[in-house]
Amino acid sequence: MLQPGDLVFIRGTEGLAGPIKKFTRSPYTHIAGLAIDGELIESQALRRTGYQSLETYRGVADVYTCKVLSPEQRHQIVDFVKREVGGKYDYFLFGWLAFRSLLGNAMPSYFGSKRHICTTLWADAYKQVGIELCPHTPYPTPGELSASKLLQHVGSF
8 A cells, every 4th residue: 555755666668768777777767756645746857846646657667665754754755745846857967867877976966956856856855854765876866766775665556
């Protein structure tokens, strides 16, 4: 059973999914998180951060949960993400991550913005309740986020 704040990792097949899989060496190309029953919130290119039906990703999604979260922390995470609804996508960060995958540590630092990509939206939400999913990776890819020691795969959808 999905809980608020659970993360849904998408094995994409359309658009930029192919290059993302190649650059990140991961089957995951996108993430979203459960906000309310059957409704996800996601940050996605070509639209503002917003709600998406869980059904959209049926057959291409894996669900991860963070067992150490209290119900109050889950509520705070979802509240954080709800406040981001309507926000713009961080295209510059997306490009920076693509180059980082090619150049590794030779890539200059990225100093961020108030915009998000799919992973930073949820990583930042967890961070604000004291849960650092990727402590040494400030801008994780979907694959890096799924490898967090704090997340547990609980099923596929």
